[in-house]
Amino acid sequence: MEILESINWAVIAPLIFIQGILLIFAIIDWAKAEDTNGPKWLWFFVIIFVNIIGPVAYFLFGRKRS
């Protein structure tokens, strides 16, 4: 637990929070999308496992323009 206490939460917490929101919005959008550029299941893993860049990449390249 020492490691947990040594972290400066004022610094890290906002970052985790932002990353979380980004991920949630990407996943909601992904779930609603009927079709994506490229296989849909692949984008799921990209959004979940690639930190920060994953959701952004999905918004930039994965969404089909309707």
Added chain:
Amino acid sequence: MTLFKKEMVENWRNKKWVWVPLVFILLAVMDPISNYYMADILGAVGGLPDGAVFEMPDFTPPEVVMMSLGQLSSLGVLIIVLISMGTISGEIKNGVSELILVKPISYTNYITAKWTALMLLSWGALIIGMLGSWYYINILYGEISIADFLSTVFFYGLWLTFIVSLSIFFNTISKTPGLVAFLTILTIMVMSALTKVFQHLLEWSPNNLSSYIMQMLIEGNIPSNLTGTALTTVGLSILLLIFSIVIFRKREIAN
């Protein structure tokens, strides 16, 4: 106005209003944090010989502001270019613009509505991102006054304004979104090369905005060059916008 509202609704529906500001926060905040913890990170990664001592430079708040702006200048600009590349060219391609333009809407309205919506988005993202950076600078490095912060955001926003206008301009020229992005980035690169080569002639080139902002933060007052550069940037943006409208009108009438 209705067109502008349609743009805003669309930008909200495709979540641009959510993710672009968030990404700008992350970009603006990344460098201040990682530089602050650089000594710890190096220590944790290891691989340094025993007894190696690193003198990490202590950054002053203005230097850290410049780091944030540096990130926004590279990746932030890239994101703005990527989200704006299809805004008109994409609509021309899939025929949406024709549907809109059969209604009694002037070409001027169409272009300015697009431009305003993009401007709001990038200024909003910039302000939110820099607020994040400001928060961290105040905890980790030291104070930056509100006045300094606001003027930094304002002058840097002019650079983004220029990028948006440039992208809109190429949007009216090309039908392919990818080509729009490529041309925009190419232009920015050529401009920055020209600015470096003809340093003495092009003192007011928009590419110099960041360095004058740095000067302003260090000296504490607005250098006259910054005012000049700001005016040039605004002027160029307006010119680009007018050109876009003219070109767009010609092209649509020709069709």
